[in-house]
Structures are given as structure tokens and as C-alpha cells.
Amino acid sequence: MKMTKFAAAFAVAMTTAVPVLAQDLHFPSLSYRTGPFAAGGIPFADGYSDYLTLINERDGGIGGLRIRQSECETAYNTERGVECYQSMRGDAPMVLQPLSTGITYQLIPRTIEDQIPMHTMGYGRTSAVNGEVFNWTFNYPATYWDAASVFINHVLAENSGDLSDKKIVLLYHNSAYGREPIRTLERLSETHGYTFLSIGVDSPGQEQGSQWLQIRRERPDYVIMWGWGVMNPTAIQEAANIRFPMENFYGNWWAGSEQDVRAAGEAAHGYKSLAMHRTGRDYPIYDDMQQYVIDAGLYAGTGEEVGTVLYSRGLYAAMLAVEAAKKAQEIHGVTEITPAMMRDGMEQLEITEARMAELGLPNFGPAFSVSCQNHSGSGEAMIQQWDANAQTWNLITDWIAPDRDLIMELVAEDSLAYAAENAITPACLN
Amino acid sequence: MLYREAGDFKSTYTADNQTFPIKFDRNAYYLTMAVAFGVVPFIINDYWAQAVVIPFLIYAIAALGLNILTGYCGQVSLGTGGFMAVGAYAAFKIMTAFPGLNIVLVIVMAGLVTAAVGVLFGLPSLRIKGFYLAVATLAAQFFLVWLFTRVPWFFNFSASGQINAPTRTLLGVPVTGATASSATVYLICLFFVVALAWLARNLTRGTLGRSWMAVRDMDIAAEIIGVNPLKAKLTAFAVSSFYIGISGALLFTVYLGAVEAGEVFGIDKSFLVLFMVIIGGLGSILGAFLGAFFLIVGPVLLKLLLVDNLGWPTDLAAHLEIMIIGALILIFLIAEPHGLAALWRTIKEKLRLWPFPY
Numbered sequence: 001m002k003m004t005k006f007a008a009a010f011a012v013a014m015t016t017a018v019p020v021l022a023q024d025l026h027f028p029s030l031s032y033r034t035g036p037f038a039a040g041g042i043p044f045a046d047g048y049s050d051y052l053t054l055i056n057e058r059d060g061g062i063g064g065l066r067i068r069q070s071e072c073e074t075a076y077n078t079e080r081g082v083e084c085y086q087s088m089r090g091d092a093p094m095v096l097q098p099l100s101t102g103i104t105y106q107l108i109p110r111t112i113e114d115q116i117p118m119h120t121m122g123y124g125r126t127s128a129v130n131g132e133v134f135n136w137t138f139n140y141p142a143t144y145w146d147a148a149s150v151f152i153n154h155v156l157a158e159n160s161g162d163l164s165d166k167k168i169v170l171l172y173h174n175s176a177y178g179r180e181p182i183r184t185l186e187r188l189s190e191t192h193g194y195t196f197l198s199i200g201v202d203s204p205g206q207e208q209g210s211q212w213l214q215i216r217r218e219r220p221d222y223v224i225m226w227g228w229g230v231m232n233p234t235a236i237q238e239a240a241n242i243r244f245p246m247e248n249f250y251g252n253w254w255a256g257s258e259q260d261v262r263a264a265g266e267a268a269h270g271y272k273s274l275a276m277h278r279t280g281r282d283y284p285i286y287d288d289m290q291q292y293v294i295d296a297g298l299y300a301g302t303g304e305e306v307g308t309v310l311y312s313r314g315l316y317a318a319m320l321a322v323e324a325a326k327k328a329q330e331i332h333g334v335t336e337i338t339p340a341m342m343r344d345g346m347e348q349l350e351i352t353e354a355r356m357a358e359l360g361l362p363n364f365g366p367a368f369s370v371s372c373q374n375h376s377g378s379g380e381a382m383i384q385q386w387d388a389n390a391q392t393w394n395l396i397t398d399w400i401a402p403d404r405d406l407i408m409e410l411v412a413e414d415s416l417a418y419a420a421e422n423a424i425t426p427a428c429l430n
Numbered sequence: 431m432l433y434r435e436a437g438d439f440k441s442t443y444t445a446d447n448q449t450f451p452i453k454f455d456r457n458a459y460y461l462t463m464a465v466a467f468g469v470v471p472f473i474i475n476d477y478w479a480q481a482v483v484i485p486f487l488i489y490a491i492a493a494l495g496l497n498i499l500t501g502y503c504g505q506v507s508l509g510t511g512g513f514m515a516v517g518a519y520a521a522f523k524i525m526t527a528f529p530g531l532n533i534v535l536v537i538v539m540a541g542l543v544t545a546a547v548g549v550l551f552g553l554p555s556l557r558i559k560g561f562y563l564a565v566a567t568l569a570a571q572f573f574l575v576w577l578f579t580r581v582p583w584f585f586n587f588s589a590s591g592q593i594n595a596p597t598r599t600l601l602g603v604p605v606t607g608a609t610a611s612s613a614t615v616y617l618i619c620l621f622f623v624v625a626l627a628w629l630a631r632n633l634t635r636g637t638l639g640r641s642w643m644a645v646r647d648m649d650i651a652a653e654i655i656g657v658n659p660l661k662a663k664l665t666a667f668a669v670s671s672f673y674i675g676i677s678g679a680l681l682f683t684v685y686l687g688a689v690e691a692g693e694v695f696g697i698d699k700s701f702l703v704l705f706m707v708i709i710g711g712l713g714s715i716l717g718a719f720l721g722a723f724f725l726i727v728g729p730v731l732l733k734l735l736l737v738d739n740l741g742w743p744t745d746l747a748a749h750l751e752i753m754i755i756g757a758l759i760l761i762f763l764i765a766e767p768h769g770l771a772a773l774w775r776t777i778k779e780k781l782r783l784w785p786f787p788y
Contacts, residue, residue, distance in 0.1 A: 033745030034752075042745075073737075073744035078686065078694055083481040083730065087738075090477070105592050105688040109608035125590070174579055176590035176690050183589050200579070203692055414589055421596055422607075 024068040025061070025325060025337070027052055027318075028093045030084050030103065033301075035075040036204035037229030039259040040310055042301055044099055045071065047314025049300035050293050054285075055322055057292040062325045063335040076229070078102045085110065094342045095119050095321050101177035104137075109422070111136045117343040121317050122147070122253055122276050126180055129408075130415035131347065131375040132426035138346050140320070141368050141377030142276050142402075144226075145410060147252050148181035149402035150274060150381045151224055152188050157400075164193035169220040171211060171227070171235060174200035178226045181252070185224075187406060205231025212238040224250045232260035240267030247272065253381065256393070257309035261386045269388035272396070274381045277316050277365040279393060281307035285315075285360030309393060316365055323359075324349045344430065347372055366399055372428035379404060433782045449631055452782075466620055471613040479612035480685075486726045487619040488680045493706040493718035494630050495673025500704070501713035502634055503666035504646030505555050509567035511699030512574030513671050515691045516544040517678030519584050522593040525606075525683070526586060533598045533605045533683065537622070540679035541672045547574075548671020555663045559649075571700050578691035592690050595683045606683045615684045622680060626673055631715050633669065642666050643713070674703075709762055711769025720770040729755060 031045035032038055052067045061067055070091075072084035081103035085096070089110075096111065096118045098104050104124035111118045112135065119138045120128065126143040128134035142150075156163060170185055172178030182198050189196040197218060199211050205227060212235075215223060223244065225235055232255045239249050247270045251260065256273025264271075286307070293299050294306065305311045328337045328345025337345070350369040356362055368377030380399040387394055419426055438453045440446040450456040474483065492510060499505050521540035524531065551570040555563050578584050585593050597607030604610045605618055633639050641662040644652035653659055682689045689695075702725060710721025729751050736747035766773040780787065 031744065033743075034748040038745075071744045073733075073748045075748060078690075079485065082686065086477045086480045101590070102592075102690055102693050105590070105594070105690075106686060109594075109687060113608035127589075174692050176592045176693075179591045180589065203696070421594070423597070 023336075024066045025094055026068050026070065026088075026092050027321065028088045028091075028096065029069065029071045030074050030081060030096060030098045030100075031071050032074050032076045032099070034073060035077070035229075036206075037076040040229050040254065040257065041076065041099065043257070043259070043305035043308050043310035044314040044317075046299070046301040046303075046305050047311035047316075048097070048318045049314075050289065050306070050311075051315045051318035051322070053298050053300070054289055054293050057296065057298065058288055062322055063329045065335045074098070074100065074103060076100050076102075078106055082106055089114050089116060092339060094325060094337070094339060095346070097121070097317055097321070099123070101125070101180070102175060105176060108134065108137055115343075116339045117346055119317065119321065119346065121313070121320070123177065127411045127414035127418065129374060129376040129411045130426070131370075131372045132428055133415040133419045133424055134375065135429050136343060138370065138375045140349070140370050140375065141351075141366055142379045142381055143376050143407075144180040144252070145184040145407045146376070146379030146402040146404075147274050147276075147381060148184040148224075149188065149407060150379070150400045151250055151252075152185070152192065153400050153402065154383055154397065155222055156192065166222065167195040167197065167218065167220040169215055169218060169223045170196070170198040171208075171215070171223055171225045172198060172200055173205055173227050173231055174202045177228065177254075181226055184407070184410060187410065188403070191406075201227070201231055201235075203231075204229060206234050208234055208238050212242050212244075215244065216242045222248050222250065224252070225255050226252050227255045227260075231255075233263035236261060236264040236268050236271055239271075240264055246270035247385075250274070250383075253313075256384060256386075258391075258393075259308075259310070261388070262391075266388050268386055271386045272383055273386075273393075275309075275384040275393070275395065276381050277312060278363065278382075278395065279307070279309045279312040279384075283361050283364065288360065312364075316361075319359060319361065320349070320351070323351065323355070346370065347375070347429075351377075372430075379407070433778070433784075435782060447635075463624070466624075467617075471617055474612060474616060476612045479616050482727055482730050484612075484615055484619050484685050485681075486722055487616075487623045488677050488685055489703065489706065489726050490623055490719050490722040491626055491680065492674050492677035492703045493710060493722045494626060494715065495670045495677065496703050496707050497710075497713065497715070497718045498630060498634070498642070498673065499666050499670035500707055501711075501717070502639060502646060503642040503663065503670075504559075505552070505663060505666060506560065506564040507567040507670070508564050508697075508700045508704065509551060509570035509574070510674055510703040511695040511697060512571035513544050513548055513674040514678030514681065514699060515574050515578050515695035516547045516671075517541060517675030518682035518689050518695070519578050519593065519691070520544060520675065521679035521683050522586075522595070522689075523584070525596065525598060529596070529598075533600050534618070536598070537676055537679045537683065541676040544675020544678070545668040545672040548667045548674070549664050552664055552667025552671075555667065556660060568697075568700075571697055575691045575695055578695075590690075592688050593682070594688045595686075598683075607687060610684065618684055619680055622676060626676065627715055627719075630673070634715070638662075638665060646713075705759065709759060709769055711771030714769070714771035716774065717769050717771030720774070724758075724770065725755070728758075 029045055029048055032041035052069055056067050074081040074084055085107055101123050104120045117136050122142055124139055126145045128137040128139050185196055201208050201211055227235055249271055251273035253274045253276045261268035324345040327349055328341045329335055331344055332341045347370055353367045356364055366378045366380045379402045382395050383397045384393045385396050433454050450459055496510055499507050517540045520543035521536055524536045524539055554566040585591050595606045597604050603614055605614055641657045644657045645659055645662045649659055706721030706725050709724055711717025732751050736742045737744055
């Protein structure tokens with residue numbers, strides 16, 4: 001029954017795709033519902049798709065123009081990601097959200113050439129913050145380096161501002177994704193005097209025995225994890241096995257969803273992670289979602305993920321994309337926007353608390369505005385903690401600001417090196 | 431029907447020993463070359479080039495390389511992914527150290543570096559063989575990837591450990607980077623494929639190739655009749671690694687443009703290329719191409735059929751794809767354990783005798 005509906009939706013999408021000129025806005029989704037990272041990929045893709053469906057069903061699209069969705073399976077694999085990109089680049093994709101740091105690195109030069117904006121929300125290449133170098137890449141509302149700094153600021157506050165006798169271990173996925181925060185944490189260790197140690201786990205991350213043996217030997221005060229997919233539940237299980245105090249074990253925001261902690265059961269109680277947005281179903285938007293999408297049977301996937309952390313993230317990503325499209329329509333005065341116009345909308349995007357409340361997501365994410373100089377947002381994040389008894393994530397802090405001065409310094413360093421390597425003259429497009 | 435050999439006579443040994451002794455085959459080969467060089471570059475679109483043809487050509491080179499080692503010399507290797515990584519990282523280091531260097535030269539040099547590394551890891555083959563050698567080369571795979579992810583010098587100390595191919599030109603035309611046109615990239619890959627396949631064909635039927643095959647079939651007997659196993663095995667490792675290095679360098683420079691060793695050159699790459707060789711046919715040049723076609727183009731065609739034409743959900747299609755490819759591998763290996771090339775050889779024999787088989 002689900003199958004046929006999906007097939008029907010796709011068939012409609014296919015037939016409308018071919019003959020007529022763009023009478024709709026194409027929002028592709030580079031998703032992964034298979035492979036070792038599917039646990040994270042499925043809820044994100046579902047949330048992304050459901051929000052766009054809601055906009056179509058409730059509002060009749062964006063500015064009266066319907067959204068056409070398409071999905072391409074990457075399996076978190078770079079080569080497949082390139083294949084997906086090639087298959088959709090000619091079809092006026094409004095914005096690409098690859099949900100993979102590896103694929104992001106592949107696509108940055110290609111999207112510049114093809115003039116297609118890319119949104120890498122809380123992942124990807126952090127130095128894309130510098131919009132004068134990376135004109136077509138956006139990573140609002142926060143970046144990896146923000147995340148690392150927020151974590152340090154949080155433990156600083158917990159230790160009354162002194163980390164000099166502390167030892168912090170970074171357990172990272174040994175890929176571009178996992179290595180992103182190393183430099184920031186190293187730089188911050190110079191300022192705050194903590195001992196820093198980074199331990200890599202090879203992809204996909206099921207084998208961590210030796211890493212946890214090392215952690216046990218080192219006796220760190222805090223472990224922060226940069227993991228994804230199957231690596232996260234394994235790490236939490238391993239931490240429980242060596243009786244590492246869970247409240248001193250932090251994940252970044254890609255290691256803080258239901259999928260990560262449920263497998264460890266009781267043992268995961270007290271595990272903390274960063275959160276770049278709130279979660280749960282207690283938002284007015286879910287009334288509409290229930291009415292227009294879920295009850296109507298138009299939801300993506302199985303519908304079991306609705307309201308989970310990564311579903312919320314997909315929904316948030318879609319919300320930001322739709323807001324940018326509205327902004328683009330407003331700036332250019334046309335409804336039928338091109339990817340290049342979409343880019344302008346993204347660069348001038350402003351998300352206020354009032355706007356989020358209007359959308360039925362009050363206080364869901366941080367208020368921020370994007371500019372040419374800063375393609376990231378405020379960089380703020382919160383800390384959430386898992387309650388294994390209630391099976392819920394509870395926020396235990398308010399928004400924590402990162403050390404933006406240091407991050408901007410690092411961003412300038414890295415992005416200007418990229419500009420020099422690739423003969424780019426940093427400049428705004430408009 | 432297809433193979434009409436009446437009147438196709440040979441009066442010299444040279445004519446009898448040519449690569450394509452049957453006139454029909456020879457003409458088909460010339461036609462393929464003419465189309466590949468003269469027609470395809472003008473009609474190919476970006477999707478077909480970037481998603482289908484270029485990866486096929488690049489993996490065909492890798493399969494050729496592994497076929498030389500495993501198919502012709504009988505040395506089982508699971509280190510292909512690691513050697514491809516050597517090619518990619520060597521190309522990156524050479525490209526960034528000498529920005530003015532011709533890109534074709536960079537790729538060839540990356541191949542030479544890989545050949546040297548391959549010989550180094552081929553040394554154990556003098557003492558061990560079979561499964562034991564497979565495990566030794568597996569160590570090469572893990573060690574090399576570990577090296578490229580842990581030693582910052584190899585990725586020029588970049589923050590994320592990714593290597594990026596900067597734009598390089600050949601005669602003023604960009605070949606690497608996002609500005610390179612698909613046709614240029616296709617032609618570069620095609621040039622390498624044709625040159626290396628030609629080289630492989632001629633190496634394998636010359637003295638060197640015969641000594642490889644002698645070692646493969648029975649190394650003690652080969653040694654008794656005067657084949658130097660040291661030379662045979664190490665040259666096989668060198669030539670094979672040269673091919674695999676070039677394929678890794680091409681994969682990085684002209685195809686992907688950004689690479690991270692752990693992700694792109696993991697153990698699954700080694701298996702992928704090994705499967706290509708096994709399915710395509712051990713010890714056959716054509717087999718390398720058929721195997722690469724089966725495992726690189728097959729999944730893409732299946733995806734186009736299931737998702738883009740039939741409109742199936744992407745995850746269902748992806749799972750089915752794994753199942754179908756897996757089932758096809760099984761069926762092929764049961765029906766024809768010597769691979770697609772042997773299947774083709776049988777078909778060809780039958781066609782030559784058709785309609786009067788004896």
C-alpha cells in the first residue's frame with residue numbers, strides 16, 4: 001500500500017519532470033537509507049521529505065509553486081554521491097544537502113562551476129563559513145568548530161573556568177568528518193591548558209576494542225565523540241563496558257539521537273551530546289503535520305521516526321531551505337526561482353524567533369542571520385542528556401556560544417589557503 | 431553467421447600470431463577504437479561520462495593490473511585498494527610539489543611510485559604463496575591506508591585529511607578540477623586504457639608474460655626449465671602495481687577530485703577489483719574489461735532502470751541491487767567458473783562453427 005503510493009508519487013514526479021519547463025521547484029535529497037550509516041540517514045531523509053510534503057499539501061508549495069522532490073541513494077559513499085550529483089545537476093536543483101562531509105568535499109568545486117547552492121548544516125567543510133571564498137556553500141546555523149568550542153565552553157563552566165588539570169579525549173571517526181574538530185580542540189588546549197588526545201576509529205566503526213582499552217589506560221576526565229552511524233551505539237556500549245562515567249561522555253550533534261543510545265539500553269543513561277536544535281513532537285507544526293502528512297498517508301519511510309532527533313534535523317533543514325526559497329522569491333520578485341536566485345535567498349536568510357514561532361517551531365533553533373562574510377549562523381548549541389528510563393533526550397543547558405573569535409581566525413586561515421590553492425579571489429557575488 | 435572465416439587465410443607466422451587473428455574480431459576492434467576516439471567524445475553527455483564511462487575506464491585499468499598479478503602470475507593479492515591509494519597520494523604530492531608538471535607525466539610518475547611500493551610488498555611472495563600471500567597483501571592494504579590517514583605529510587597537513595586535486599591543464603585545456611570538460615577527462619582515461627591494455631597484451635604474450643604464466647602453472651617446474659621466479663614474481667608485482675597506481679591516480683585526479691584514503695581506498699575496493707578479475711576471467715585482457723563493466727556499469731544501469739524508470743523507492747532499489755548483483759555473481763561463477771571472458775570464448779567457438787557443429 002505504502003509502496004504503490006510511493007511509486008505513484010514518483011511516477012507523477014517523473015512525468016511532470018520531463019515535458020514542461022520548470023513549473024515547480026526541484027528539491028532533491030541525497031539520502032542514504034542503506035549501508036552502515038542508514039540509521040542516521042533514514043530519519044533525516046524522512047524529516048526533510050515530510051516537511052516539504054507539508055508545505056505542498058498545506059500551503060500549495062512555496063509562493064504558489066509546488067515542490068518537486070527527488071531522492072538519490074548515496075549509501076554515504078563518495079562515488080555514488082558523485083553519480084547522484086551528475087544525475088540531478090541538470091534538473092535545476094534548488095539546494096543540495098549531501099549529509100556527508102566526504103561528498104561535500106567532492107561537490108564544493110563542482111557546485112561552484114555549475115552554480116548550484118549547497119547547504120551543509122552542521123557538517124561539511126567548516127571553513128565554508130567564509131562566503132567570500134565559498135560563494136555557493138553554506139553551513140548555517142553552526143559548524144563543527146563551533147561544536148568543539150561549545151563543548152569546551154560547557155566543561156569550562158562546569159569546572160569553574162579551569163581545565164588545566166583535565167584530560168580530554170576525542171574519539172573520532174577516521175574520515176574527513178571526524179578529523180574536522182582536531183585543530184580547534186588543539187588550539188583551545190593551548191589557551192585552556194587541558195591535555196588533549198585524539199583517538200581515531202576506522203570506518204564504519206564497529207571495532208573499537210583497542211581504542212577503549214587506550215581510553216581506560218589514559219583515564220581521561222572527558223571523552224567527546226565525533227561519530228556517525230553504526231559507530232555511535234558501539235562506542236556507548238564500549239564505554240559502558242569499561243564503566244566510563246556516562247555523564248562525562250559527550251557526543252557531537254551527529255552522535256546524539258535515539259538510534260545511538262537505544263541499543264545500549266540502561267547503560268546509556270546519562271550520556272550527553274550537543275544539540276543544534278530542540279527536538280520532540282511538542283510543537284504546533286506537528287498538528288499540521290499530523291493532519292496533512294501523517295493522516296493522509298503521505299509520509300516518507302515508515303513514519304516511525306517522526307519526532308526523533310534526526311527527523312527533527314531533517315525537518316529543520318527543510319524549513320531553512322523553504323525559508324531561503326521564500327526569501328529568494330521576495331528578493332527577485334519572481335516565484336519561479338533558479339538555483340542562482342536560491343543562493344541569494346540563502347545568503348540573505350534571516351531566522352528570527354518570531355519567524356520560528358510563526359512557522360510552528362517556537363524556539364526550535366537559534367535565531368541567526370546569514371551574510372556574505374559569514375555563511376554560518378550564530379554557532380550556538382545546547383547540551384542534551386539521555387534519560388534511559390523515560391527514553392527521552394532532555395536539554396540540560398540553554399544556548400551556549402562558541403569562541404567565535406578563535407573560530408573566525410581558523411576559518412580565515414583555512415579558507416584563504418583554499419583560495420590560494422584554487423586561484424580564487426575572495427569576493428562577494430552581489 | 432557472425433563469424434564468416436571463409437577466405438580468412440594466414441600465410442605468415444606474424445599473421446597467425448596477431449592479437450585478433452580472426453578478421454571479424456579485428457574489424458570489430460578497429461571499429462570500437464574509431465567510435466571510442468572519433469564519435470563518443472562529441473556525443474557523450476556529462477552524466478554518462480561522469481557516472482558511467484569514466485569510472486568504467488578507470489576500474490578497467492585496475493582490473494588489468496590485478497589480472498596481471500593474479501590471473502597471469504598466480505599471486506593472489508588483496509592490496510589493490512592500498513596500491514590505488516599510493517597512486518592517488520603520489521599524484522597529489524607530485525602535483526602540488528611541481529605545479530607546472532604535465533598531468534600525464536604526473537600520472538605516469540604516480541604509477542612508477544606505486545610500482546616501487548608494489549615490489550616492496552611483493553617481496554614476501556618469494557617465500558609464501560596462496561592464502562598466506564593474500565594475507566600478506568591484506569597487510570599492505572591496511573598499512574597503506576593507515577599511513578595515508580595518520581601521517582599529515584601525505585595530505586599536505588590539511589585539517590580534514592582530504593586531498594584535493596587542483597586544476598591542471600594539458601596544452602591549455604583543464605584536465606583536473608571542476609572546470610575540466612567530460613570529453614577531455616574521457617579522452618585522457620581512454621588514452622591510458624588503450625595504451626595500457628595494448629602494453630598488457632604484448633607483455634603477456636612475450637617472454638615476460640610466459641615466465642609469469644610458467645610460475646603460475648607450476649613454479650618448481652618453471653624454475654627447473656630456467657625461469658627465474660624472483661624476477662618473474664617481482665616484475666609481475668611491479669607491472670601490476672604500475673597499472674593499479676595509474677588507476678588510483680586517475681580516480682583521484684580526473685574523476686573524484688577529492689579523496690580520503692580510508693573512505694575511497696578501503697578494503698572493499700580491493701574486493702571490488704578482485705571480483706572484477708574473477709568474474710571477468712582470470713588471465714584474460716578482455717576479462718578485465720568485462721568484469722569492470724559488470725561491476726561498475728551494471729549497478730548504475732540497474733539504478734536507472736529501477737529508480738528513474740520504474741519509480742521504485744531508492745532504498746528498495748539499493749537493496750535489490752545488492753541482491754541482484756550478488757545473485758548474478760553466483761550464477762556466473764556456477765555457470766562459467768572461468769569468468770565472462772571464457773563464456774565469450776565459448777560463444778565465439780560455437781559461432782565460428784555455426785550452423786555445422788561437430
